[in-house]
């Protein structure tokens with residue numbers, strides 16, 4: 001904790017908003033190891049964009065801890081294609097959850113930002129206080145503005161009311177339960193699916209978006225979930241905390257790694273008509289490291305595990321329902 005005290009999760013009712021998503025599911029796996037009462041609500045049970053429903057549900061369920069892992073999330077093309085949904089839905093979800101958490105006396109709330117909300121040309125590695133110091137990446141400025149508002153709202157509730165609302169800034173995430181729909185997914189699940197299908201069909205090449213030169217830092221979602229529990233117990237500052245692995249690769253290097261993991265023999269063809277996005281967004285993770293947290297899952301090991309999960313769950317994986325494995 002910024003002030004040294006440790007928040008004790010034991011015996012608490014913990015609401016994981018967005019529990020069916022990649023991060024939410026990882027949080028359930030991680031929290032199942034803690035003596036807590038897990039509280040969840042699917043979108044059918046509770047549409048988090050509907051204020052009155054969220055207020056009524058929170059008043060009835062009275063969670064003591066809330067992790068905001070629910071959001072409208074997508075890759076670079078999805079963000080660029082649907083600015084209204086990425087701005088509007090994320091503002092509504094975070095406003096409803098943060099506001100009703102305060103109204104029902106939630107003891108601690110963790111909000112998730114993202115490395116992509118820092119200024120496009122931040123000095124590297126990116127420190128938490130670089131937020132709002134320059135123009136955003138145009139492809140996801142809508143999502144970024146919503147996320148920045150969420151961080152600021154948590155800071156406002158702490159400043160005005162002393163609320164224990166904290167924020168984390170995860171880097172690019174991947175792992176089991178990711179979204180494999182090629183139109184809306186992030187790069188890792190997209191390349192895993194494309195190379196798997198190319199291998200199965202004997203295709204001579206696989207299209208990789210952009211030039212391959214942008215650099216990205218990738219953290220396995222199980223490491224993120226562990227960092228979230230760590231921060232709930234040990235961080236009580238107003239400032240967000242970067243969560244990453246401290247190293248990055250080019251998209252070309254990532255594609256070559258995925259090709260090796262999938263066992264695809266064909267060519268990679270780079271498509272410069274697709275956006276590269278931010279040239280680099282490596283996080284400075286010294287604040288989290290100073291608290292004593294380290295990631296455990298390396299990229300190659302994590303990609304292999306993700307592909308294994310994909311093979312075992314292809315028929316049911318999001319964006320793949322019914323697709324032949």
Ligand SMILES: NC(=O)C1=CN([C@@H]2O[C@H](COP(=O)(O)OP(=O)(O)OC[C@H]3O[C@@H](n4cnc5c(N)ncnc54)[C@H](OP(=O)(O)O)[C@@H]3O)[C@@H](O)[C@H]2O)C=CC1
Nearest residue numbers: 018020021022023043047048049070071073114170172173
């Ligand atoms: N993936 C990444 O690389 C990164 C993600 N993050 C952050 O982590 C969090 C989770 O991301 P991730 O797990 O990848 O995203 P997913 O899309 O996998 O999960 C998002 C979850 O939010 C739920 N949700 C969305 N809208 C609503 C709604 N209106 N009502 C109820 N539930 C809703 C979804 O429900 P349903 O299953 O029904 O669709 C889903 O379970 C987000 O805050 C994201 O910004 C931060 C950095 C990187």
Ligand SMILES: C[C@H]1O[C@H](OP(=O)(O)OP(=O)(O)OC[C@H]2O[C@@H](n3cnc4c(=O)[nH]c(N)nc43)[C@H](O)[C@@H]2O)[C@@H](O)[C@@H](O)C1=O
Nearest residue numbers: 074075076114116185186187190208209210214275276277
């Ligand atoms: C995670 C974080 O950051 C996200 O931004 P991003 O990191 O640019 O997201 P991305 O994973 O979609 O792309 C990473 C890079 O990879 C290249 N790339 C190659 N081939 C494919 C491909 O087939 N699909 C995709 N999606 N990208 C590809 C792509 O061109 C780009 O250069 C935000 O949208 C936002 O969601 C956010 O919170």
